[in-house]
Amino acid sequence: MLIALVAVLHVFVSHFAVGGGFFLVVTETLARRQKDAAVLDYCRRQSRFFALLTLVFGAISGVGIWFTIGLVSPEATSTLIHTFVWAWAIEWVFFFVEIAAAIIYYKTWDSLPAHDHLIVGWIYVVAAWMSLFVINGILTFMLTPGRWIQTQNFWDGMFNPTFLPSLVARTAVSVVLAGIFGYITLPKQEGREKVARWAALWIIAGALVLPLALRWYFARIPQFSQVYLNGVLTGVRHAVRGGVGFTLVALLIAIVCGLWQPRWMRPPVVAVLVVCGLGMIGAGEYLREFVRKPWVINQVVYANDIRASQVEMLQSTGVRHTAQFLLTDDTASAAYGKNLFHLQCGSCHAAGGYRSMKRRADGWDAEFAADVLQHLPMMHGTMPPYAGNEEDRKALGSYLAGLNPPWHFNITDANRLEIGGKVFDSRCGHCHTINGKFRPLRGVFEKQTPSQVQDMFPVLGGMSPDMPNFNAPDDQAQALAFYISHEANQPLPANPAPAEMPSGSPHSQLIFPAGPLQEVR
Numbered sequence: 001m002l003i004a005l006v007a008v009l010h011v012f013v014s015h016f017a018v019g020g021g022f023f024l025v026v027t028e029t030l031a032r033r034q035k036d037a038a039v040l041d042y043c044r045r046q047s048r049f050f051a052l053l054t055l056v057f058g059a060i061s062g063v064g065i066w067f068t069i070g071l072v073s074p075e076a077t078s079t080l081i082h083t084f085v086w087a088w089a090i091e092w093v094f095f096f097v098e099i100a101a102a103i104i105y106y107k108t109w110d111s112l113p114a115h116d117h118l119i120v121g122w123i124y125v126v127a128a129w130m131s132l133f134v135i136n137g138i139l140t141f142m143l144t145p146g147r148w149i150q151t152q153n154f155w156d157g158m159f160n161p162t163f164l165p166s167l168v169a170r171t172a173v174s175v176v177l178a179g180i181f182g183y184i185t186l187p188k189q190e191g192r193e194k195v196a197r198w199a200a201l202w203i204i205a206g207a208l209v210l211p212l213a214l215r216w217y218f219a220r221i222p223q224f225s226q227v228y229l230n231g232v233l234t235g236v237r238h239a240v241r242g243g244v245g246f247t248l249v250a251l252l253i254a255i256v257c258g259l260w261q262p263r264w265m266r267p268p269v270v271a272v273l274v275v276c277g278l279g280m281i282g283a284g285e286y287l288r289e290f291v292r293k294p295w296v297i298n299q300v301v302y303a304n305d306i307r308a309s310q311v312e313m314l315q316s317t318g319v320r321h322t323a324q325f326l327l328t329d330d331t332a333s334a335a336y337g338k339n340l341f342h343l344q345c346g347s348c349h350a351a352g353g354y355r356s357m358k359r360r361a362d363g364w365d366a367e368f369a370a371d372v373l374q375h376l377p378m379m380h381g382t383m384p385p386y387a388g389n390e391e392d393r394k395a396l397g398s399y400l401a402g403l404n405p406p407w408h409f410n411i412t413d414a415n416r417l418e419i420g421g422k423v424f425d426s427r428c429g430h431c432h433t434i435n436g437k438f439r440p441l442r443g444v445f446e447k448q449t450p451s452q453v454q455d456m457f458p459v460l461g462g463m464s465p466d467m468p469n470f471n472a473p474d475d476q477a478q479a480l481a482f483y484i485s486h487e488a489n490q491p492l493p494a495n496p497a498p499a500e501m502p503s504g505s506p507h508s509q510l511i512f513p514a515g516p517l518q519e520v521r
Helices: 002-034 036-074 074-083 085-107 114-143 154-158 161-182 192-220 221-229 232-262 266-292 308-317 334-344 365-376 388-401 416-425 450-463 476-487 514-520
Strands: 296-297
Touching: 002 036, 002 114, 002 161, 002 192, 002 266, 002 334, 036 074, 036 085, 036 192, 036 296, 074 085, 074 114, 074 296, 074 476, 085 114, 085 154, 085 192, 114 154, 114 161, 114 296, 161 192, 161 266, 161 388, 221 232, 232 266, 365 388, 416 476, 450 476
Parallel strands: none
Antiparallel strands: none
């Protein structure tokens, strides 16, 4: 969350730094050609606001990103630095030129000839866009390293499969934000309507290009990432809808209040526009981060900062011989399990709080929790494989099970369905739905009675290597069987949403294979 807070605000301002400079120089050029003193005065005021926001906040928040990612993902951060050391060096040169040009541009309205002043502005525009150009290559590498995996070649990593569509999309976003922030210093009287209509054109132009660029981008992302975009995961679905919604609202405001009725472009409307711009960036960055999971760098470093090349070794030898920050190496102690949680889960989860494991592990016993750790990639979400041996799994399983008190129910006919649903969420819901999109069980349990469903529980672990063993107490098993049978036999809507997932994705197959199920029946 700290990375998201710092990074989204930084990206918001840094994209304005790219588009806003272009907006300023083009506007100044047109104003000088038309000898429009009011618009020139607007450009002067806008350049002050522009320099303060982009140079001061942009630079400080950029340092904040390095600080936060270095703490949360040191291995991934180190990989990006070492792989692209010359790219970073080049980007920092562009950033230095960008800062110098912005300061000179703002300070020399009266001391430089118009021609020279515009040259300084264009130097800024080129340096700012080239800074975006370089960083875009590094960011897209994290999702689509492409041929770099085989060649380890700098250029293969930089000019990867999503480089160009992402560059176009980010440039379009920069143009939208340039128009939005163009309203911050809008003239009060003379030139107001002219500038309002001009800024609206920037928003409209960027908003029209953006969907095409994103369609191109999403067509180039890996298959395992595309599956997240089909509505399976609630957070992704909300991010897609939010991004589209914010863009449409900004476009509507630009057309109505920018082009049609510029006098309506008052501070409250401008504030809504700024929120829409921030929402667009937040939704886009959320999607960019999420569709990469369970990786930080695809096929190289997992989200918990463990290299893919280390997993097999850690599953064989365990963590205590290799981890540098374990407070104890006594695998039987509660402290060891807690250490493992912070080491291997803490990048994405808190024990109780953000992405709480206390909530997710409610109802687990130590045996079931340890077994679940063997099947993390199959869970509803984006989990890397557990990198530890059997002792590690037992220690972490005990810690997770100890986050909540054991369940004790007084099950009656009145509460059987409710408790069965709770048991389903705890024991099955991390990998399955019954009538939903994510590995639906309706086809397996439809027309099955509760007793027939319960008869299958003891053999679940033998049906597939991807299934943990079922070991819930008998009363919970009975309630679960009743709930599954009840839900699987409910009438479906007339036009139910398809439950299929794209083939080839890690979530495209049900855990239950057809053959063994037929034999059990």
